[in-house]
Amino acid sequence: MSLAEIDTIVPPPTDGLRHDWSRDEIIALFAQPFNNLLFQAQQTHRRFFDANKVQKSRLLSIKTGGCPEDCKYCPQSSHYHTDLPAEKLMEVQAVLSEAREAKDGGASRFCMGAAWRNPKDRDLDAIIAMVKGVKELGMETCMTLGMLTKAQANRLSEAGLDYYNHNVDTSEEFYEEIITTRTYKDRLDTLEHVRGAGMNVCSGGIVGMGEAREDRASMLMTLANLPEHPESVPINLLVQVDGTPLAGNDELDIFEFIRTIAVARIVLPKSFVRLSAGRENMSDEAQALCFMAGANSIFCGEKLLTTPNPEVDADDALFDRLGLQPYEVCPSE
Ligand code: SAM
Numbered sequence: 001m002s003l004a005e006i007d008t009i010v011p012p013p014t015d016g017l018r019h020d021w022s023r024d025e026i027i028a029l030f031a032q033p034f035n036n037l038l039f040q041a042q043q044t045h046r047r048f049f050d051a052n053k054v055q056k057s058r059l060l061s062i063k064t065g066g067c068p069e070d071c072k073y074c075p076q077s078s079h080y081h082t083d084l085p086a087e088k089l090m091e092v093q094a095v096l097s098e099a100r101e102a103k104d105g106g107a108s109r110f111c112m113g114a115a116w117r118n119p120k121d122r123d124l125d126a127i128i129a130m131v132k133g134v135k136e137l138g139m140e141t142c143m144t145l146g147m148l149t150k151a152q153a154n155r156l157s158e159a160g161l162d163y164y165n166h167n168v169d170t171s172e173e174f175y176e177e178i179i180t181t182r183t184y185k186d187r188l189d190t191l192e193h194v195r196g197a198g199m200n201v202c203s204g205g206i207v208g209m210g211e212a213r214e215d216r217a218s219m220l221m222t223l224a225n226l227p228e229h230p231e232s233v234p235i236n237l238l239v240q241v242d243g244t245p246l247a248g249n250d251e252l253d254i255f256e257f258i259r260t261i262a263v264a265r266i267v268l269p270k271s272f273v274r275l276s277a278g279r280e281n282m283s284d285e286a287q288a289l290c291f292m293a294g295a296n297s298i299f300c301g302e303k304l305l306t307t308p309n310p311e312v313d314a315d316d317a318l319f320d321r322l323g324l325q326p327y328e329v330c331p332s333e
């Protein structure tokens with residue numbers, strides 16, 4: 001097949017955004033003096049967003065623990081011993097009552113996570129009932145259930161699921177240090193199925209796992225060079241959980257974390273960049289710098305999936321001190 005023919009099969013992106021970043025270019029962004037990097041990120045942020053608005057999502061673990069995958073960061077993997085009891089999939093009504101509470105607490109999106117390698121087809125009826133029920137409450141819906149086939153992605157999309165979260169987690173080069181039970185390509189295939197089914201894509205990763213700056217740059221390159229940028233990009237700072245292989249790792253310098261947020265903002269200018277896991281151990285000042293660097297989404301509520309997150313009152317106080325406003329209902333990106 002000639003190059004011209006390939007060009008007609010995969011049309012170039014038409015969104016006016018760059019999808020051709022090299023790793024060296026992204027490393028150069030990281031390497032700027034901190035003030036210059038933050039200035040560039042803040043300018044980019046203001047081109048597409050209100051710099052004082054932050055989207056709030058609430059997480060719920062609908063199926064906890066006992067996961068067959070070996071992700072070295074994860075307290076829910078059955079390969080490690082973390083004192084986390086494995087539970088069955090929650091009942092639909094119990095999920096809906098948590099969603100009602102999340103809405104009352106100011107969340108515009110409800111994200112449901114399951115400790116699965118992939119959902120089984122027989123689970124999808126209950127999952128779809130959850131999606132429909134949460135949407136009836138007037139909230140956006142997000143699910144993260146592991147790998148999806150094309151057919152599963154289509155079913156979820158038809159049910160009205162707004163977002164699917166599936167992280168690339170790290171760079172392609174570092175990936176095998178962290179997960180051996182599924183490949184990087186598996187992850188990209190799932191993202192393609194989600195996009196092909198017409199859902200919004202939520203995909204990001206974790207930093208602080210012992211990766212190098214080059215890996216952080218490479219991860220952002222993968223995300224920025226997807227045919228369409230994910231609408232939502234969670235940047236998680238590793239939450240170290242005793243019993244997982246990454247517990248006891250050296251902590252990442254917080255300024256390197258803030259740099260990662262800033263670079264994500266620059267290479268993914270129209271995406272919501274989520275200051276995701278790790279806020280519990282961050283100072284207010286560090287979080288303020290993350291917002292300044294272009295983070296405009298957080299998880300709210302005192303629990304992530306299985307680990308603690310700041311109390312709602314603490315977040316409200318921080319938003320007040322910084323003059324930040326939550327999006328009522330998230331603008332459709
Ligand atoms: N099992 C599904 C999967 O892995 O695709 C969905 C749930 S999984 C817990 C969702 C994401 O949470 C992971 O991809 C990872 O990025 C993040 N995560 C899990 N444990 C974490 C930790 N200890 N610190 C930071 N992020 C974590």
Ligand code: DTB
Pocket residue numbers: 059075113144165167204205234235236239276277304305306307308
């Ligand atoms: C994402 O990127 N981070 C969230 C969500 N997507 C599902 C999960 C963070 C989990 C942190 C560890 C825990 O609470 O189990």
Ligand code: SF4
Pocket residue numbers: 067068069070071074075076077078114115116117146
């Ligand atoms: Fe399982 Fe997801 Fe945890 Fe990996 S990150 S062990 S797939 S729950």
